[in-house]
Amino acid sequence: MSLAKRRKALGYSQEGLAAKLGVDRTTVGRWETGKGVPQPPLRPKLARLLNVDLAALGTLLTEPTARLDEPAESHSHDAYGPGDDDMIRREFLRVIAVAGTLAALSAEEAEAVADEAARDAADGYQSMNGHLWKVYQLARSKRSVQPIVRDQLAALNVSLGDGEGPFGGLCVAAGDLFQLAGELAFDGNQHTDAAASYSLAASASKEAGAFDLWACALVRHAYVEMASANYREAVGLLSAAARVAKRGDSSLSTRQWVAAVQAEAHAGLGNLTECERALEEAETVVHLGKHAHNGGWLRFDGSRLAEERGARYVQMGRLDLAEAALTSALDQTALAKGHSYRRRGSVLVDLAALGAKRRDPEQVVSYGHEALRLARQSSSGYVARRLRGLQAEIGSLATDRRVAELGAEIAALSTT
Template structure:
């Protein structure tokens, strides 16, 4: 039985199933034809809607993939049009890599000799624009709304790189910065492939620019993609490389402390409490920095979120005794924070709901889970939606409570762009 047959057996039209999952009807049609596959977060909701296990769903998708390749001669007919935003940004990524590779091949003395006049003022302009875009990104409830501006900035930056005959390093640094922001938008929208691609490109361009802190931060962000799919060992390896790069970077920046904070999450995923706490304690040393350790853009780690990070790690490790008090302190901080982050507060609420699920306390699950769902809808944050979908896996026997079941149904319908 294929996806379409299973859907029809349950009495769903493509429109109805699409509405339940928060996707377009054409997306369901492409799934059923085997031309594309649902993203990992979408699979959980699709399995619930079709009343099959994840293993059964994977088997159906494998059959559809083979059928789709046979029907298209091993090539998908579902190519994006020339004006498709995703395809456009992919082309911009490739152009940056192509141009940057050619420019960095110039001898250093020749590049420096050509710097005067040709690049006068331009790198500083890009740096200022990127800084502004990061502020817009942080304040935006819907991170995807920043996407078109990033694409336009990439186009302008490509033109500057193509016209440059001088030292390309300042422009490459600006490109690496912008690529990390593009990756953040993709990651928040659950577009893992695009996020990983942009982080990889950011790392490559950072290497060409010789900026170790930017390079390390790109690897940290890439590690989040691995952890979102529970590949904690791979993430730990990536973070080990980031740690070594950060050690070669600017000691006045907080890069190495951010690396440690994210390493704590990987260690928690591996069930290593000792390593997790050691990494968290290393991250706490960010408070010892005597100068401004962040730039408000690609490096924003200042330690203000360590309470919620520590609490979330204790939840991962099953140490509920340590987690709840820490998370309640973090929740109070997000309520008082200027320009409150919906994504940040939603993550803390979800962690507190997870504690309730582990304690088999439906009232705690509902109190925190419902508010997190409201924030996920208000912000259209794929990150919060993804955290809530993972929460459903913790419900267990609580799913027999009709209120918890209703909450699970609401979570299943959250839109993940």
């Protein structure tokens, strides 16, 4: 039975059910057509209204009723590519609800469910995830990693649904993998899909009690808000991430990464005092050991602090402080092992923006063209988005022919 059939059997209209849940009618419509799923806080209330348990609700949600005004073969396009990937995310939510009951089993029952071979399966997923993060970081074109991540998600969903492995271990693997999926979506400027992936990552990490993993999912979600200049919303997410991180492992750099991103959010609000405070906290990463990060979902090691500080000063118009930090950062990206095109491109855009604020067309053109070259080489949507932001900065210099040509090339890049 589908969600729509269950609703009708109980005599609810879409409007009536939506009113009891405090959501819009169209939201219920999206659930019924499989274009969305209820957020975790709504699920218990929805289950009570439909007189089903959470597991049965999950089953209802995986059988959407097609709308009569849409073609039967329409597909969604999300973070992992076209086709049935949205189904993968819905299936994950369902199996989380079902598998969550394992946490309530007695020790003897849990041992019967999760034997040694199953634990090995969970470890295998996490090992594969670590490999995928390395491939993602080194790949010139991030989108090339999407098919592998999609297949890994599908396999992980099957294991969760079949109870193959300890629930907590599989949730950790899911929290990790959904963060990588979100990174792929974010790099491709698919912000809604990125936010959905990060929300799933946070939910899975919370289920597993993996506080550092959970905090990192919230940090990445904050980046989505900042990409739309929603700095106050980002500050709220980061405050939550900081609270979660305090419950995690103090030997990891999670708390310092949260602080580094808080600096960006405060800079967006023009709050120099809070920005400086957050940067100082982020710099305490130098006191941690070499195992403070894992190179996957947690990569913050302090090596980017110079560019972070320079970018924040540019953001707030403190040009006197920005150039030395950014020039040092640019040198570091050139020397970094397996250096990131996205990272170097970001620093180049900041230096070009600094030139625009100084009304120095030579600096704008020099750094801007180099960033443009990297964006083309890597197909990075992130660097392309930063370049589009640069267009607003160079508007006053458009009378310079070279600057005008750079602006035209950036505009052409944004449409490809």
